[in-house]
Amino acid sequence: MMITKIYSPAETKKAAEEIKLGELIAFPTETVYGLGADATNEQAVKRVYLAKGRPSDNPLIVTVSSPEMAAEYIADYGQYGEKLIKAFWPGPLTLVFKIKPGSLSPVVTGGLSTAAFRMPENETTRKMIAQAGVPIVGPSANSSGKPSPTTAQHVFHDMEGKIAGILDDGPTAVGVESTIVDLSTSEPAILRPGGIISEQIEKTIGLSVDSDQHKVGANETPKAPGMKYKHYAPAAQVLIVRPNDWKQALAWAGSQSENIGIMAPSQILKGSLPANVLPYDMGNDLASATHRLFDGLRYFDNEQKVNWILACSFEEKGLGAAYMNRLKKSSGGTYFEPQD
Structure with a gap:
């Protein structure tokens, strides 16, 4: 070596x-x-x-x-x-x-x-x-x-x-x-x-640009990285959490018998968290969350070794389109779905 x-x-x-x-x-x-x-x-x-x-x-x-x-x-x-x-x-x-x-x-x-x-x-x-x-x-x-x-x-x-x-x-x-x-x-x-x-x-x-060409078919050769294969995925399963679903997501996490990773905005982490929740602070805004996204995924991959990660979502506009593109790929497009 x-x-x-x-x-x-x-x-x-x-x-x-x-x-x-x-x-x-x-x-x-x-x-x-x-x-x-x-x-x-x-x-x-x-x-x-x-x-x-x-x-x-x-x-x-x-x-x-x-x-x-x-x-x-x-x-x-x-x-x-x-x-x-x-x-x-x-x-x-x-x-x-x-x-x-x-x-x-x-x-x-x-x-x-x-x-x-x-x-x-x-x-x-x-x-x-x-x-x-x-x-x-x-x-x-x-x-x-x-x-x-x-x-x-x-x-x-x-x-x-x-x-x-x-x-x-x-x-x-x-x-x-x-x-x-x-x-x-x-x-x-x-x-x-x-x-x-x-x-x-x-x-x-001075021209509108097509922004919806992020994927290619199984038999196509992509023109650029990140269009075809699974990317950015930690060992744990990532679940994307919509802004209004954090209360139920944290309740679900607290009901589990194992530790659950949480990548959430600072304001979410300020509250009382279940004992088995391992937090990673994504900061106060989209720019901070984008900057910390990969570090957070690696934190739970390399240091905490969890099986589940709950990660915050943002509106898919501006920089949010880049953030959500990476987060969806890391999660396989899987969202946390509250139970009725």
């Missing part, structure tokens, strides 16, 4: 050297930690799938240090690509473009003629990529299907001994993955909601 090193933000050159040697390095972004490998090295990219246990038809995001680096591979920006790049790069926005034939391996693209590109806001990671001199693939640095990592410690838990190193730049800020917009067709579409909300996209391009 290899030793997984921890690199500080001052050691980006060392991490970049590992990338150039074909090794895997986890890296920070403003959303979640990614798992990086030289996107032009097919063997290195294959090792990303192996490290994560990820299906090989699930394409990988190509992470770049600059728009100029992405331009080496993009064949067609479409009508809106340059506007969105100017408005939101660097930042939590991934864009799917048609690529130049043969410019990226099918191992990266899932065999498609398109690829997803992202330029993260995190300066440490952009510096590492620039020093490596190549774009890197950047799926989340977790075991496939599990909650995404928002700290270097989360990455170490899943990837120790599987990768060469982790570039540690502290906890991420947003807490859920980037918004993905498909620009490879005549009509732009949001393939995955994230920190850049649909209203921001629409205001920038």
